[in-house]
Amino acid sequence: MPEQRVVEPEHLILEAPRERKFITGSQAFAEAVKRANVDIAIAYPITPQSETMHLVGDLFAQGYVKDYYRAEEEYGAMSAIAGAVRGGARAFSATSGPGLLRGLEAIVSWPGHRIPVVLGIMTRVVNAPLSIQPDNVEIAYLLHSGLVVLHAENQQDVFDFTLAGFPISEKVDVYLPVVVATEGFFVTHAKGYVELPPEDMKLPPRDPYKAPVPPTDCEIPPARIQRDAPVQKSNFMSYLIHAVWQQEVWSANRRAMKWIYHYLGGPIEVVNPKADVFIVASGCAAAQGREAQRYAEQEGLNVGLIKVKSLRPFPEKEIREALKNAKAVIVPEHNIVGWLAKEVKAVIPNSGIVVDGPRVYGGMTLPVELIMEEIYKALGIKRERTYA
């Protein structure tokens, strides 16, 4: 490995010269970890995630990551991540679908424990019958836990979100875990162009004392770290302590927004802001939405795209503003429940303009034609079906 010099996150993420590479999403995760000065990575196999943590294992073997092991299962992996981060280390792990759900008890406790960490999620069907394909229903389970949740459209997003995830998670006014989700296979196992900063640069090491909650390392006063668990005081105290603590977690989650603007240019991307009909989408559905917007433009239809990069904090204000003149909103998704459509409906005053779908699930691909069909319907254009 090359000698890496520490540079400021602003330099590495925003200013450093970039070189174009043609790599998979799994490689993009690893390229971000390579430059993130990670102390420990903990792995457990599950398709389609495994390749990412293989590559991170290689980084450990090369000396980029200081410690690495294959855990017993995801609950053990995610609990050990919490232990390492409480001990002051910078940590990374990744999982998929059923693995995410197995680790969920630990993962959704991270915000309350104030564990700054980055977790990669490569989506996969979680419900029976078995499939290993990239349905993203699992993201719905993450939206109500206090985690910062970013959803990557492509390999470039995977790299950018993962690298920026570390400084965002460790900001004193945030101090929460950052999830970088992307569709399994479609992104993780396919190649795309990724602009990468030099590999001889890395983020500054984590400073665990720059924190709203101190690390548990016996290097800070006072001796009495925890006098009573809230539940021991009285029911009243436990309600109260839990309530104010969770309020602070969610305030911290909202405070992540300014850092998402700072490092990632904001929580949404808008194409054709003066459109009549908008496609609102995240992850791979945004890539298909982008194509549909392009098709529509070629056909002379006034269609726009809002790509949602940050699902938590959810860009309520930004989406409301962007949709204020919209006549119809189409929300294509890779899951059966339509979690993004529900989110969008909840933040605009005229939720009746939101079209529920199109949705594909079980990990199917999302043909652009399905989105086009909804666009024609919304614009009152009668068409013969043009696809088989």
Place this chain on the structure above:
Amino acid sequence: MGLEYVKISPGFEKYMPRDYVDLVTFGQFGKQVDVMQLGQFKELVEEHPMCAGCYMAYFIRVFYAALPNPEDTIVLGTAGCARLALSQAAVPFIYGNYGDTNAVASGLKRALSIRFPDKVKDVVVIAGDGGLMDIGFGMTMHSWFRREKFTTIMVDNEVYGNTGGQESGMSPKGIQLKMAPKGKQFDKINAVELAQTAGCVYVARISPTNPKRIAKVIRRAILAAREFGPTFIHAYTSCNIEYSIPTREVLADARAREKKDFKFYEWMTDEVKEYLEEIERKEKEKAKQEVQK
């Protein structure tokens, strides 16, 4: 806490809580106390809400007095009775999720080893039979297989005491408890044998009838874990409530169990034996010299 973090900056003594000043002045930071002097020094844990006559509370009191390095020790626990006292001690305590102790301790110990390669930081798990042998079983075993360098102490009250008296894997066969309405159908898990097979370098089984011996076992387990790998203590700490043991008879019960199925047992690898004997020989010499002075 590195001793320097525990001490009060000169001039601030009068502004610190009395309790804390006593802890630093008359407590056990920076020195090794004699467990037989319990009650004559400021202990690391004093108040706790555990039941009257709880033998686990007594064991935990002795545990804190036995720590070789309290200012650089982190204790981990999980749901159950023990954490009621552990969370009130003057030693950092991590209470994670259900049965996660040995996974959290693995990550924590590794992080501390990365960040402080030249300092001694002891990590000790104290959890119950349910936490370690039922819900956390996989994580307990795998931390041993991986030879993680921390100590696991199972305070075995043979029941889920804190949730109201349900059968655990460590309850004796035949005993009628909640969730075992017809009596437990299978034997008590042989935790000591599992620990030895799984790679622990020091293993002990103890019924806490002799405080000096408890302290010695705890100290040995922690010292061995620093250098060689996982260590395990299986301690019988009866639940006088769920097993209806009159408060005055908890010690008699511990003695009876010691004769029956909690006979004192200690096993260690040859290298651990050599290492501990060397430390203990030096300590004896030092004590002798001090007496002569």
